Amino acid sequence: MAAEIICVGTELLLGEILNSNSQYLAQELARLGIPHYFQTVVGDNPERIKQAIAIAQKRAQILIFTGGLGPTPDDLTTETIADFYQTTLQESAAVIADIEAKFAQTGRPMAANNRKQALLPVGAEVLANETGTAPGMIWHPQPDLLILTFPGVPSEMHQMWQEVAVPYLKSQGWGQTSIYSRVLRFRGIGESSLAEKVTDFFNLTNPTVAPYAGKGEVRLRVSSAASSEALAREIIDPVVDQIKAIAGLDYFGEDEDTIASVVGTLLRQRGETVAVAESCTGGGLGALLTDQPGSSDYFWGGVIAYDNQVKIKLLGVDPEIIEHCGAVGEATAEAMALGVKERLGTDWGIGVTGIAGPGGGTEQKPVGTVYVGLADPAGHTSHILLQFGDRRGREWIRYLSACQALDYLRRRLQS
């Protein structure tokens, strides 16, 4: 018994988009313990989609389609599947109502084109799409064959998979032995250094421990195959505790934790507040903090001081300091942190100034040089120097500067 993934879309054959949907579904099938041996990509072409179905239905009992459910004439997945199984389409009143409601929310009328999205083969169930207008379907066109369809938009597909498809598959007896994992997240330590510290754990068989690198962080996935999450946790938890003890402050969170969510939790626990003064990150640090719902409990705001005059006028940075140590310097970063803390009246202040590139680097301060200043509740200031180099580019330097600035505050809050 196996599943097979069929991604439909000429944009995939033209290489315009990366096929992240097949990776997502592959990970999910592995997690559920559902075997999966082939993936197919085919364009928005009825005859070729039918060829793909004819081949896949001989090899698998679950066919998972993504793409081709949109409102435009080149979206043909549903009607082609129905045609392959010589089944007529019928309009779902519920889907029509749902699409109309979604258009109403944005104050626009439903376009005529969207009507076709409500057409499903007779006998198919709607696989509800909470966010978009393209519903999928759950259909058994013949005994022992299940067809699931999803739109190509990843965010919609993920939600539909988690909230509808997974519960349905489990209700049908699939994925009874699942693989459960906890992902541990680390900062301020390289993948190889962490690997050396925890190398003995890599020989374990249940749970398994595997390292992988994230964007500016290192992760360890601790996984166990078990019939229930409770049983899996009994196997996983002690190992996780040992790893945390070894990693110390380099461990910052797990699973869905982000550096911003962890800092937010710590500040909320302490009833403290923070403000930011940003130069090279240009608002990215504030954006990272406010990604968190409820961040207004501890984040009051900040100043984007991209121009030196803004550092002086709105943050009260002494022009002498900028004169002496430059717009990118340790004293400037600390003055920015203290300035924003005092002007906004928060407990903590963070200042970030650096050279994101591609231009602006010098011999002493090459592209990738970033200073993070921190002002604490007592008004004492400190700083760290980050050196990213220029090989990963501007976007990486800006994003990691914001993450590392928060990690600097986290370490202070935790020590």
Place this chain on the structure above:
Amino acid sequence: MAAEIICVGTELLLGEILNSNSQYLAQELARLGIPHYFQTVVGDNPERIKQAIAIAQKRAQILIFTGGLGPTPDDLTTETIADFYQTTLQESAAVIADIEAKFAQTGRPMAANNRKQALLPVGAEVLANETGTAPGMIWHPQPDLLILTFPGVPSEMHQMWQEVAVPYLKSQGWGQTSIYSRVLRFRGIGESSLAEKVTDFFNLTNPTVAPYAGKGEVRLRVSSAASSEALAREIIDPVVDQIKAIAGLDYFGEDEDTIASVVGTLLRQRGETVAVAESCTGGGLGALLTDQPGSSDYFWGGVIAYDNQVKIKLLGVDPEIIEHCGAVGEATAEAMALGVKERLGTDWGIGVTGIAGPGGGTEQKPVGTVYVGLADPAGHTSHILLQFGDRRGREWIRYLSACQALDYLRRRLQS
């Protein structure tokens, strides 16, 4: 005459890596004008690899394999292809010498299991790998069928494709006609509404016009097959001009343009500057503007006024206004825009305030309600109301609020 891509690797079926090789090859085949209708992913399993070959060789005249050329026992691509065509393997002395030379550079002796990488089917040519130890092959196992194999390591595969495979394909008469595309980008109009406006263009055959949705924008791809880019442009450009005329201000850019890069270009042309006052976007608008290298030419900075006190203290918003129309209201958004423009001394000021959710919504102002205020060089203010609804969530509302705020400025700059 078509090509087909077969990616071999169990790690792809487990979702451990993203299949970027298929996107790369797809783009290259499109660029060369070599039709390509199917992509297959299969694990490191001889029987299933043979099934994939049996199917693909009926549909295509060029089979392009990636992965499974390494030195370890689970790397089976070459021997499985040879076995499928009942051809024996023979060791290539040239490849052995090359691998030994590469090991010599690292001061290590060649490992025994690297020997298998020198085994190629009788009659196959070596597809040289300059950087790695895994060569690919160029082989005609039967008339009218060409097989190309590449290692899975993207950097090696790219180099081998560009330096060996492309010249070989052109020498065989492939890639004489290339496909050229322009991608047009639109904002403030839905995919289905735009499709209705330009529906006649979808019937064209050369160039072809196809719509697809991006994150908060709609795109039209205009593609033409021609023997040179110059000829393709002659076919594409008039159609692009007609579509732009129909779309008017809803068209904002093409190809690599982003709303931030377009606004940056317009401001730089006019020698004007902008500052931002952000509430619900929390810095995301500034971050979007400063994603652009050189944005300091026109972006001076801003204030993240997440807390009402910051709106009053740093932006000089009259408490009365917040009292009367709320922190999220049109007058507040305009006052924020004017306040930041005046305090920073820029030509333009943008203010964004809204309810990103999940909490904070009311009957009159549900989650997804966002006001964008704009202060122009004369100090006149205006605003727009955005209604995203709550179905796509906080991150979407925040990101699109920043994009739409820039689009509001763009429309002012262009009209």
